[in-house]
């Protein structure tokens with residue numbers, strides 16, 4: 387069943403499947419020593435800058451844990467938003483596998499502020515207290531909105547002034563780049579981000595994420611830590627071949643542009659339906675909407691999606707590289723029908 391469950395629910399983009407197939411030749415050396423890996427590294431460096439160190443891993447949780455391990459030790463803490471994937475959806479892997487403490491901060495629309503960071507930056511040098519080493523920002527946030535360029539710049543400058551490193555959880559970074567009309571380098575290297583978890587899976591790859599260490603003073607022990615965490619892919623060529631196709635052609639922009647257009651269409655088609663209360667105009671590939679509880683079941687019988695907040699019935703409708711206008715119109719029609727039935731005037735005589 388197609389729907390708006392997640393960009394993780396869609397399949398592999400056909401162009402990437404072709405890239406995998408093209409790499410499926412003969413034998414090749416393993417563990418990143420093959421020509422596909424070398425080629426993809428050249429592409430990453432072209433995009434993120436010559437200093438970028440790139441390491442492939444299997445999934446986003448591992449990318450976050452390993453990225454943050456480059457900027458923290460066992461006595462460190464990392465600031466993140468209270469609703470971040472790191473804090474809420476990684477089953478304490480950052481603490482257990484990363485070996486550092488997360489310090490979740492109150493967020494507004496998924497974003498943390500300098501004020502909240504400043505307030506939490508306490509007891510530095512106190513041997514009894516976990517020592518803050520980094521700030522982790524999710525771009526776009528878990529609520530689908532984006533930190534503006536100015537917001538990012540201000541937080542990064544503040545963090546560096548306070549001797550904190552900056553990590554970007556960019557599981558969907560390309561979506562933010564397209565929305566904000568920024569290049570990947572403008573969003574990361576040029577702003578001084580130290581380390582990035584760069585996603586692929588949510589934008590059409592079979593699987594594969596890249597940890598991009600941009601600060602040349604970091605990452606010395608990455609390869610050992612990745613191996614220890616079971617994240618060193620042996621047949622690396624199949625991840626590398628996908629990233630080369632994805633980043634070496636306009637594919638990443640095409641996919642992100644399409645899924646943004648589809649979420650904006652979904653927003654336009656549903657925002658005026660009585661009973662639907664949308665959080666804000668989408669800034670990436672997700673629409674967050676409160677609907678009456680009774681609508682969830684009939685809608686989900688045709689189009690799967692997640693209820694994001696079980697108390698308010700705010701739902702997340704997420705588009706993907708393969709979302710179509712047709713299914714959005716169908717979904718909106720279904721919502722309209724439910725709305726009409728819900729707000730049916732009382733029959734005459736009963737008023």
Ligand SMILES: Cc1ncc(COP(=O)(O)O)c(C=O)c1O
Pocket residue numbers: 444445446447448450471472524527528555557558587
């Ligand atoms: C913002 C964000 N970061 C990281 C991840 C990690 O993903 P994975 O499920 O691949 O570990 C996700 C997955 O949904 C995510 O939404």
